[in-house]
Amino acid sequence: MGKKTAVITGASSGIGMELARLFAADGYDLIVAARRAERLQELAEELGGSHGTTMHIIQMDIAQPYAGKTLWQAISDITPDIDVLVNNAGVGDAGDFAGELPEVVERMIHLNISTLTALTRYALPGMIERKCGKILNVASLAGFQPGGPGMAVYYASKSYVLSFSRAIRRELRGTGVSVTALCPGPTSTGFEQTARAQHTLLFHWTRPMAASVVARKGYRGMQRGSGVVVPGLLNKLLAISPGFAPSLIALEINRFLLSERR
Template identity: 40%
Template structure:
C-alpha cells in the first residue's frame, strides 16, 4: 500500500504560477499530493501547466486567471474559489516583478501597481484565507521575498527591496500571531534564480555578468521552501548555502564595506550608466 502523501486532501493556491518560481512551486506541491489552484495573468500558460501537472501527478488543478495589480482581484479570486466549493490549505504568494528603471523616471502608476501586487494583495489574500485555516487548525502560508532584503542597496528597482522587506517582516509577525494554532508561515528569500524574472524586467544585460555559482534553479528554491514550511521551520528562510552565508556576512560587515560592495555590483554599474545615458 502506497504511503499517504502529506498534501493529499489539501489544496494550494499559487499566485504568479504561469512560469518560473510559481510553476516550480506548483510542481513541488503536486508531487506531494496537493490539489492546486493556479492564478496569474496569462491564462494560456496556466492551462498548459495545469495539463502537465494533471498528466504527471494526477492532481486536481483549477485555473483562475487574475491580474493582482487590480485592487479588486484578491476579493474576486477568493469569491471564485469559494464558488467552486474549494478551500485553500496552503497559500503561496509568489506573484511579483521588478522595475529596473530609476525611481524618479518611472510613472507612479507602475510603482503603485508593484505595491498592489507585492504588498497589498499579499496581505489581503492572507487576511481572507487565514481564518478558515485557523478554524481547521491546519494551514501553510509561503510569502516569496528576496535576498535583496539583506543585500547592499543599488540603484534601480528602488521599491523592490522595500516591498520584499515588508513581506519578510509581515511574515515574521504573522507567524508569531498564529504560533501554536496549526498554521505555519514562511518568508522565503531566494537570490538570483533562473527564471524569466530578469528578462521580463529588462535586466539581462546586467545579470549576464553575475557568476554562475551565484545562481539557483527554480525547482531547487521551491523544493527547499515547501519542505521548510511543511516541517514548520521559519519564519524566514534564505535559500541556498551561498546565499545564507552572504546574508549572515552582510549582517556583521561595517557600513563602509557594504557601501563599497554596492558600488561594485554589476546592477549598480548598469543603473548608473543608464542614468547618465538618459
C-alpha cells in the same frame, strides 16, 4: 478524507510553476492564478496526466487595486477551505526611482505587497479555525538588505514581505498554522528579463540558481514549518552579511551591483 488544496499565485512560470509540480506530486489539488491562461492550461494538462491533479485556473491580473479581494472571492467559489496559500507572484523593475513610470511602480506595490497581504488576511481565519494550514510567501535575498539603489521599490517590497511573514508567524504561534518566507537569490525564472535586471553587474557576476532547486528548498522548508528559507550556502552568508557592515557601506555596494553593466 479529501485531497488537500493549495492556492498558488504566479504559477505560469518559474518558481510558481515548479512549486505547482511539487504540490501535485504530493497529491494536492491546485487553484492557480496568473495572467497567462494558456500556460496554466498546459500545466493543468501536464499535472492531470502525471498525477491526476485537479487544477482550477483563475485568469486575472492580480497587480490591480483590491485584486486580493476579487481573487479570494473566486477562490471561495471553488472551495471554502484551502490548506496552503503560496504568495509567489511578484514583479520588479531596475532603474533609478525618479525615472520609473508611476504605473510600473504602483503595479509593483499592488502585486508584491497589497495582494499578498490581502490574500494572507483572507486565508488565515479559516486556517486558524481548522487549526492547520501553511502559508509560503516568496520574498527575496533583497529583503535582508537596507535598500537597493537602482531597484529601490523592489528591494523595499521584499523587505516588507520578510518582515510581515516573520511578524505574523510569531502571532500564529500555537495555532497550528505556519508562515514561511522563501528568500532566494538570483534565480533563472524570466524575472531578470522582465525586471531589466539582466543588464546589472549583480546578474552578470552571479550564477542564478535553477527555479526547480529554489522551489524544492522552499517546499521542503514550508512542510517542515521553517520560518525563513534561504536556498544556497552563499546566499545564506549574504543574508547575514548586512549585520556586519554599516548600512551606508551596504547601500554603496548595492548601488554598484545594481548599476548597468557596460
